[in-house]
Amino acid sequence: MRVLGIETTCDETAASVVQLKAGGGGTILSNVVHSQIAEHAAYGGVVPEIAARAHVELLDNLVRRALEAADVAFAELDGIAAAAGPGLIGGVMVGLTTGKALALAGGKPFMAINHLEAHALTARLTDGVEFPYLLLLVSGGHTQLIAVRGVGQYTRIGSTVDDAIGEAFDKVAKMLDLPYPGGPQVEKAAMEGDPARFDLPRPMLRRPGADFSLSGLKTAVRLEIEKLGHTPRPGEVADLCASFQAAVVDVIGDRTRAGLRLFREQFGPPRALVVAGGVAANTAIRHALTRLSTQTGVKLMVPPAQLCTDNGAMIAWAGLERLQLGLTDGMDFAPRPRWPLDASATPLHNGKA
Ligand code: KG4
Ligand code: ZN
Numbered sequence: 001m002r003v004l005g006i007e008t009t010c011d012e013t014a015a016s017v018v019q020l021k022a023g024g025g026g027t028i029l030s031n032v033v034h035s036q037i038a039e040h041a042a043y044g045g046v047v048p049e050i051a052a053r054a055h056v057e058l059l060d061n062l063v064r065r066a067l068e069a070a071d072v073a074f075a076e077l078d079g080i081a082a083a084a085g086p087g088l089i090g091g092v093m094v095g096l097t098t099g100k101a102l103a104l105a106g107g108k109p110f111m112a113i114n115h116l117e118a119h120a121l122t123a124r125l126t127d128g129v130e131f132p133y134l135l136l137l138v139s140g141g142h143t144q145l146i147a148v149r150g151v152g153q154y155t156r157i158g159s160t161v162d163d164a165i166g167e168a169f170d171k172v173a174k175m176l177d178l179p180y181p182g183g184p185q186v187e188k189a190a191m192e193g194d195p196a197r198f199d200l201p202r203p204m205l206r207r208p209g210a211d212f213s214l215s216g217l218k219t220a221v222r223l224e225i226e227k228l229g230h231t232p233r234p235g236e237v238a239d240l241c242a243s244f245q246a247a248v249v250d251v252i253g254d255r256t257r258a259g260l261r262l263f264r265e266q267f268g269p270p271r272a273l274v275v276a277g278g279v280a281a282n283t284a285i286r287h288a289l290t291r292l293s294t295q296t297g298v299k300l301m302v303p304p305a306q307l308c309t310d311n312g313a314m315i316a317w318a319g320l321e322r323l324q325l326g327l328t329d330g331m332d333f334a335p336r337p338r339w340p341l342d343a344s345a346t347p348l349h350n351g352k353a
Pocket of ligand 1: 010138139140141142165166167169170181182183184187277278279280281282283308309310
């Protein structure tokens with residue numbers, strides 16, 4: 001069974017063909033990603049209109065390349081999957097409409113995929129992880145702890161009440177005049193810095209529940225910069241980055257530990273702690289999670305970096321999982337800029353559900 005997956009919810013245009021592997025998991029036959037970083041760099045962040053136009057220009061060719069690289073003819077596909085949200089509406093419309101058109105033209109089943117569900121199921125593509133497990137999703141748009149109990153069965157255990165962690169990294173980088181995207185730059189600068197130089201807050205530490213808050217930490221960094229009274233010098237930039245990163249590491253460790261505890265109380269022992277999203281590339285954060293895994297005895301799984309960030313293979317895989325269960329969608333499926341995985345959870349006012 002083979003499915004084509006299309007991803008256009010943010011600033012990556014991506015297409016991929018994934019095939020079901022006998023005995024569990026999947027084989028990625030192709031995974032073509034065009035990251036629009038260059039298109040948005042001058043603005044210090046993703047510009048929705050520019051992203052939507054770039055998806056229009058790039059997607060047809062990317063789909064063609066994904067089929068060629070997989071050496072699969074269109075007729076040999078068993079289904080088409082496209083991310084239908086949550087994300088920037090213009091981009092979502094481009095991918096969803098293209099996916100529907102291909103499915104209609106080829107008379108193939110169509111699967112409208114929740115982008116967050118695709119992140120949540122990626123560890124099953126790469127490692128065949130069994131349900132239930134705890135997902136820590138940390139990207140530029142999302143910061144959530146989700147109990148993944150089965151396909152379509154998700155319980156939100158924790159979430160940011162304001163900024164996403166990647167967003168906080170990007171905003172701190174911007175304050176320090178580091179280029180976009182800021183996460184890797186902050187991490188690089190932090191390597192040379194003193195994490196104890198600035199005493200920054202650890203928002204939500206040891207609070208009941210497993211929610212995150214990042215905006216107070218971001219503001220604290222701004223206040224430290226103002227206190228300096230001058231543009232931070234390279235040594236100060238390094239110390240600010242190191243102090244900020246140390247605070248984030250503490251917060252992630254504490255909140256994920258709380259998440260594991262809540263998971264156990266509600267669903268029994270998790271089979272794994274799965275980490276996804278661009279922030280999972282951060283070495284200090286990975287180390288903290290490895291320590292947590294050793295202490296709690298819960299296996300840590302971090303899919304390879306190119307599958308942690310946005311890609312088409314995760315959409316194709318979620319499509320395969322759903323197709324196997326007969327969960328297909330009609331041509332009337334509308335794009336969803338907001339689409340929480342756990343519909344029963346209290347809505348988040350920041351739109352980051
Ligand atoms: O998952 P992703 O590629 O895109 C979405 O946001 O959907 O994540 C990108 C985010 C950006 O905010 C970027 O700054 C952050 O992940 N990031 C990092 C690192 N690499 C990427 N944050 C901290 N440390 C890193 N090494
Ligand atoms: Zn994503």
